[in-house]
Amino acid sequence: MKSISNLRNSIVDGETSACGTAEAALNAAEKLNESLNAFLEIDREGALSRAKAIDAKIKSETKMADETSALPALPLAGVPLAVKDNICVRGMQASCGSRILGPYQPPYNATAIDRLIAAGSVIIGKTNCDEFAMGSSNENSAFGPVKNPWDISRVPGGSSGGSAAAVAAGIVPAALGSDTGGSVRQPAALCGVIGLKPTYGRVSRYGLVAFGSSLDQIGVFARQASDAAAVLQVIAGRDTHDATTAEVTVPDYSAELNQDVRGLRIGVSRALLGDGLNAEVRAAIERSIEVYRELGTEIVDVDLPHAKYAIAVYYIIATAEASSNLARYDGVRYGFRAKDAPALRNMYRRTRDEGFGAEVKRRIMLGTYVLSAGYYDAYYLKAQKVRTLLRQDFAAAFANCDAVLTPTTPTPAFLFGEKVDDPLAMYLNDIYTVTANLAGVPGISVPCGLSADGLPIGLQLLGPYWSEARLLQLAHAYQTARPLNARPKVHA
């Protein structure tokens, strides 16, 4: 499959068309959805109409002189993309994988979506996910789980499993997800694609349905690091609609991709390669460390002494923030409302009981508990203090290296049903990914091999604030040296 820049250039040069490209992506999405359940909505009509407009624009702009042509402002002209169903796209649904939003259609675009559309891309549909992005397997979607394209008896990871599967199966070259504790990187690892979570404040959260507001970031799935760079380039940067976006210059991510990695320092924490890590994942990570050594990077030891507490900190802070953010689903202003409640209070409670699934209720209750009178200091305040210690761990590590390398997940994709009755076991899938959200640093998952069963394994690179260019460069160097040539069983 073509890279995004090749695809875009062939559309702009007239070798192919945005309409033809959109048609192919829509056909693949419709056909493969029967086996993958990756899309909750496929917008054939809307996508073809946007593609047609792009083709017309290319035709009229091509006639103009280079200096007046708007084509350079369309870096993603005709590129089909998929978007997780918790990011608002006008004219499409936004269910967040939940019944409580009913037939909700947001009346506005997320800022990331506005920018992608302005860049000429064609959004073909909304992807399935764990309800309100809470889950690591997609089994918490109210609309049935996404299947892993490498083995449909296994989970695709979560929560952005639909976006990961759509990219892995070759339906679209890139997709958006959201990452609160690993929800982009973990499914990327399990589906054998690139998954990038930017620095907190790099990409606007305006129009991303809130889960844990101090942790959430929109992230990018792609097969190649260069494609992730092309999409991040468009969506990154300050947005006045999100006060937490930072005034930090957006570098040219594609320009820095091919820079030499020799002399860069990669930190490895031996403590993170110990107990609980699947032997095949450990072996793949050890091999990838050797690959980076061969590429001329220096491997140094780092210590993240508080990383072992990250899951405990995360499930206090994330659930506390979720319990507050999800208070808005009350059956009053939009979405589902339970019928025949005698009074307002009953209506709220019944709507939320019938509308939310078990995991969302568990997390709302856990968050309510840790914030409740008498427990706030013991749980929430304590967790915020340990979060400070974790941030200090990363600051110390990055004083000595350019990136920290870890596994993305402790195991390859597991079977449906394997962990569904044990929430804590499910939470431990996120052991390597939650640290980045707590510290606010960027992270990327890069495919680094297959298990004996043919399941993808991912390595994770974490970098200092605003180091996305460096992470993409390191990912690109790895993919160039060790491309994952295998394809999943279910593929367009």
Add this chain to the structure above:
Amino acid sequence: MPITEADIEKIAQLAHLEITDDERRLFAPQISEIVTYVEQLNAIDTSAVEPALGGLTPEGEQTVSSRRDEVQPSLGQGLALDQAPDAAAGHFRVPKVLG
């Protein structure tokens, strides 16, 4: 700390969730186990540590987000009510408040 079914009922009330008996029986041991797990944080001495406040980077903290207090375009009443389960006469209609 063990979480009882009575605790679950109290938490559900605080969270405006009407949960069933089955859910109460399911959630009590699960939430107990998670709370016991997170209590490992008690082993860390944090007496001299400032709590993190939100997720901002140093650059994010320095970014000025204030703007002039001027009216900006907004959704408008029509769109705001468009998807309400029960809209009436420019309002959101709800069941009676006291019942």
